[in-house]
Amino acid sequence: MKILAGSVTCPQGFLAQGVYAGIKKDDKNDLAIIYSEYPCHAAGVFTTNVVRAACVDFDCRQLQDGKARAIVVNSGNANACTGEQGWEDAMTMAALTAECLGLQPQDVLVASTGVIGVNMPMDKVQSGIIAAANTLSEAGDANAALAIMTTDLINKEIAVEIEIGGQAVRIGAMAKGSGMIHPNMATMLGFITTDAAISSKCLQIMLNAAVNKSFNMISVDGDTSTNDMVLILANGRAGNHIIDDPDSKDALAFYQALENIAVGLAKMIARDGEGANHLIEVQVNNAADEKTARMIARSITSSSLTKAAVFGLDANWGRILAAAGYSGASFDPGRVDIYLGAEMVARDGMGLVFDEEQARRELEKETVVITVDLKAGEYSATAWGCDLSYEYVRINAAYRS
Amino acid sequence: MKILAGSVTCPQGFLAQGVYAGIKKDDKNDLAIIYSEYPCHAAGVFTTNVVRAACVDFDCRQLQDGKARAIVVNSGNANACTGEQGWEDAMTMAALTAECLGLQPQDVLVASTGVIGVNMPMDKVQSGIIAAANTLSEAGDANAALAIMTTDLINKEIAVEIEIGGQAVRIGAMAKGSGMIHPNMATMLGFITTDAAISSKCLQIMLNAAVNKSFNMISVDGDTSTNDMVLILANGRAGNHIIDDPDSKDALAFYQALENIAVGLAKMIARDGEGANHLIEVQVNNAADEKTARMIARSITSSSLTKAAVFGLDANWGRILAAAGYSGASFDPGRVDIYLGAEMVARDGMGLVFDEEQARRELEKETVVITVDLKAGEYSATAWGCDLSYEYVRINAAYRS
Numbered sequence: 041m042k043i044l045a046g047s048v049t050c051p052q053g054f055l056a057q058g059v060y061a062g063i064k065k066d067d068k069n070d071l072a073i074i075y076s077e078y079p080c081h082a083a084g085v086f087t088t089n090v091v092r093a094a095c096v097d098f099d100c101r102q103l104q105d106g107k108a109r110a111i112v113v114n115s116g117n118a119n120a121c122t123g124e125q126g127w128e129d130a131m132t133m134a135a136l137t138a139e140c141l142g143l144q145p146q147d148v149l150v151a152s153t154g155v156i157g158v159n160m161p162m163d164k165v166q167s168g169i170i171a172a173a174n175t176l177s178e179a180g181d182a183n184a185a186l187a188i189m190t191t192d193l194i195n196k197e198i199a200v201e202i203e204i205g206g207q208a209v210r211i212g213a214m215a216k217g218s219g220m221i222h223p224n225m226a227t228m229l230g231f232i233t234t235d236a237a238i239s240s241k242c243l244q245i246m247l248n249a250a251v252n253k254s255f256n257m258i259s260v261d262g263d264t265s266t267n268d269m270v271l272i273l274a275n276g277r278a279g280n281h282i283i284d285d286p287d288s289k290d291a292l293a294f295y296q297a298l299e300n301i302a303v304g305l306a307k308m309i310a311r312d313g314e315g316a317n318h319l320i321e322v323q324v325n326n327a328a329d330e331k332t333a334r335m336i337a338r339s340i341t342s343s344s345l346t347k348a349a350v351f352g353l354d355a356n357w358g359r360i361l362a363a364a365g366y367s368g369a370s371f372d373p374g375r376v377d378i379y380l381g382a383e384m385v386a387r388d389g390m391g392l393v394f395d396e397e398q399a400r401r402e403l404e405k406e407t408v409v410i411t412v413d414l415k416a417g418e419y420s421a422t423a424w425g426c427d428l429s430y431e432y433v434r435i436n437a438a439y440r441s
Numbered sequence: 442m443k444i445l446a447g448s449v450t451c452p453q454g455f456l457a458q459g460v461y462a463g464i465k466k467d468d469k470n471d472l473a474i475i476y477s478e479y480p481c482h483a484a485g486v487f488t489t490n491v492v493r494a495a496c497v498d499f500d501c502r503q504l505q506d507g508k509a510r511a512i513v514v515n516s517g518n519a520n521a522c523t524g525e526q527g528w529e530d531a532m533t534m535a536a537l538t539a540e541c542l543g544l545q546p547q548d549v550l551v552a553s554t555g556v557i558g559v560n561m562p563m564d565k566v567q568s569g570i571i572a573a574a575n576t577l578s579e580a581g582d583a584n585a586a587l588a589i590m591t592t593d594l595i596n597k598e599i600a601v602e603i604e605i606g607g608q609a610v611r612i613g614a615m616a617k618g619s620g621m622i623h624p625n626m627a628t629m630l631g632f633i634t635t636d637a638a639i640s641s642k643c644l645q646i647m648l649n650a651a652v653n654k655s656f657n658m659i660s661v662d663g664d665t666s667t668n669d670m671v672l673i674l675a676n677g678r679a680g681n682h683i684i685d686d687p688d689s690k691d692a693l694a695f696y697q698a699l700e701n702i703a704v705g706l707a708k709m710i711a712r713d714g715e716g717a718n719h720l721i722e723v724q725v726n727n728a729a730d731e732k733t734a735r736m737i738a739r740s741i742t743s744s745s746l747t748k749a750a751v752f753g754l755d756a757n758w759g760r761i762l763a764a765a766g767y768s769g770a771s772f773d774p775g776r777v778d779i780y781l782g783a784e785m786v787a788r789d790g791m792g793l794v795f796d797e798e799q800a801r802r803e804l805e806k807e808t809v810v811i812t813v814d815l816k817a818g819e820y821s822a823t824a825w826g827c828d829l830s831y832e833y834v835r836i837n838a839a840y841r842s
Contacts, residue, residue: 088767089763089766089767090765090766090767090768090770090771090772090774091762091763091765091766091774091790092766092774118759120759120763121759121762121774121787121790121791121792122791122792123775123789123790123791155759156757156759156760156762156763157758157759157762157787157791157792158792265763266759266762266763266766344745356557357558358519358521358522358556358557358558358667359557361492361522361557361558361667362490362492362521362557362666362667364491364492365490365491365492365493365667366489366490366491366492367491369491370491371491373491373492373493373522374524386522386558388524389492389522389524390522390523390524390558391522391523391558391559430831
């Protein structure tokens with residue numbers, strides 16, 4: 041697998057652009073379009089929150105035919121809790137984008153992120169759509185990646201190339217997310233493009249699986265948003281024999297690249313958790329089943345006490361074990377070993393005399409690796425999170441204002 | 442119902458004392474004994490964490506006969522994740538206390554709170570038990586309430602008197618808890634005494650119900666501890682006809698007082714959340730069933746984003762609705778009304794033009810009341826939490842050190 045620079049315009053036949061439409065109060069990019077020059081198979085995964093933004097419902101309907109060619113996305117306003125007007129605004133965004141690009145409205149997917157409960161400033165959105173559509177280019181992906189950010193500190197872009205049946209196939213992606221990230225994808229948007237030829241049914245199966253291993257395994261603060269979605273467009277320009285059997289060798293090769301892309305973005309999001317200083321990677325090994333491993337890994341990355349302890353460089357393994365304990369999974373705490381990096385800090389559920397200096401050095405690392413060995417089976421899972429800092433509170437105390 | 446000063450020694454026949462045994466690093470009280478001069482019926486409710494401190498397992502065994510006469514409790518060390526040694530230390534604490542008080546070891550319940558994974562300093566514990574047992578008194582309750590505190594800023598004591606069958610019956614209680622408080626009682630200890638005559642079966646039923654309405658409805662940060670418990674001792678000295686039927690009029694009168702005690706303590710704990718400036722009371726009304734009301738109320742009090750918004754005096758009702766949405770309960774977001782105090786801020790799931798100044802004044806109050814009206818049925822629930830501040834992070838970044 042070759043890592044490439046760039047993101048959604050790396051695969052053949054994709055263009056993008058991001059502009060400042062005036063939806064955000066500051067003068068940062070806030071509207072983007074991702075466009076395929078050719079028809080695409082498409083799939084999406086959406087928030088599990090009962091409260092769903094208009095664009096979420098809209099896209100679910102749009103994807104019923106498994107096809108799409110463009111994505112219009114804005115930051116600064118979530119178009120959530122906006123009732124009938126919100127639904128109309130989402131439809132208008134799709135219609136305007138289609139008109140500018142010479143597409144049918146049913147070819148356009150819509151995404152929004154930002155403040156909840158405020159109607160979209162549609163005049164600004166309209167100008168933004170026109171400006172972005174008129175300047176689409178292969179080099180526009182960087183502007184687009186900036187336009188989907190809210191409290192993100194860094195733009196999140198990734199692309200890879202693999203070979204499928206002798207053809208070079210590319211997958212590119214961008215994402216936003218830094219607060220409210222939780223198992224089950226909270227306030228995160230992910231847009232993936234590929235020039236692979238793949239059926240929409242196969243695409244949906246693989247996107248579900250990849251999201252499960254990546255975006256659903258990150259946590260910043262336990263809040264799940266109204267707007268989360270991951271969308272994928274596949275335009276088939278790579279010329280590989282179409283992937284239609286999810287169990288085929290080609291499908292596996294594609295899936296591995298897709299999971300890689302998704303995990304890469306998920307880690308960027310977790311690391312960029314509001315106010316975070318560390319990426320926390322929790323590896324749960326030797327569980328009796330996969331569900332147990334996942335529940336425990338996610339519970340530890342979600343524990344405010346564990347996150348605050350990492351912020352404070354405090355090797356407080358008791359909080360790690362306690363978070364495993366209330367995960368809802370059943371396991372024998374008397375068999376659990378815990379490691380901070382390479383340093384074993386608990387054995388069989390009890391404390392060890394360990395090297396405090398070494399443990400502190402592990403906690404000082406950019407990526408803090410916590411390993412929990414359940415010694416009960418052969419399943420494992422990995423989850424990612426970040427530490428909890430003063431800065432998180434500051435950012436979230438006055439977001440709306 | 443008459444509110445009395447004092448706590449666990451208000452009911453007839455109870456003595457208490459708290460001392461400094463040297464378990465904590467500072468010189469604050471860290472060991473307490475609560476003692477009844479007469480045999481008691483007893484009941485307990487314990488943590489749901491899979492990882493359970495030695496004292497939790499120990500007390501469950503002790504309570505199998507529904508009887509106890511004394512509680513020994515220490516702060517500064519949780520005696521959790523301490524394996525076989527932890528179990529022996531809990532047994533030794535009970536045996537030492539029994540010896541000092543002329544009781545049998547099976548009459549003594551043990552509770553601990555503090556750091557996880559460190560063996561108990563049993564020499565200090567022993568001296569503390571002797572010192573406390575030798576100075577038990579009716580006036581010792583205040584010292585005892587101080588001895589169970591960890592990061593608590595204030596001691597939590599409460600007592601009431603009611604009349605049952607013409608007899609004055611008293612219930613007194615103390616609690617600790619300020620961090621890790623979550624639905625299902627995290628790092629909280631509650632000790633309740635009463636001179637009511639009541640069977641242990643009835644006592645257990647009523648304690649379960651009262652805990653469900655109180656301690657299980659508070660949340661500080663979503664972490665559930667290894668050591669939580671609420672214990673109740675009833676010595677029958679009030680002379681009322683013994684309460685044995687949980688559906689009787691006497692039982693109802695007793696239950697109402699008990700719930701009042703439990704809710705009072707729960708609110709004190711939520712208000713004393715680490716670093717908190719506000720008590721947040723979330724009232725969910727007109728739900729289709731009680732479970733829905735409870736899930737939504739607890740989800741909102743647990744939302745980091747809602748908590749940070751209250752800290753920042755930001756009337757961000759979208760976060761409240763989003764937290765309801767990911768609670769796991771099913772409801773129609775398009776029917777939800779939200780109030781901050783008396784100010785309606787959302788109607789039918791959408792924002793209103795509301796008085797921002799008035800909303801801010803509601804958020805400045807010591808107790809911030811959030812009301813969510815689901816307009817779907819006739820069930821309601823109340824949960825309590827606190828805001829999330831810089832101070833929470835500071836306290837938890839370096840607790841162990």
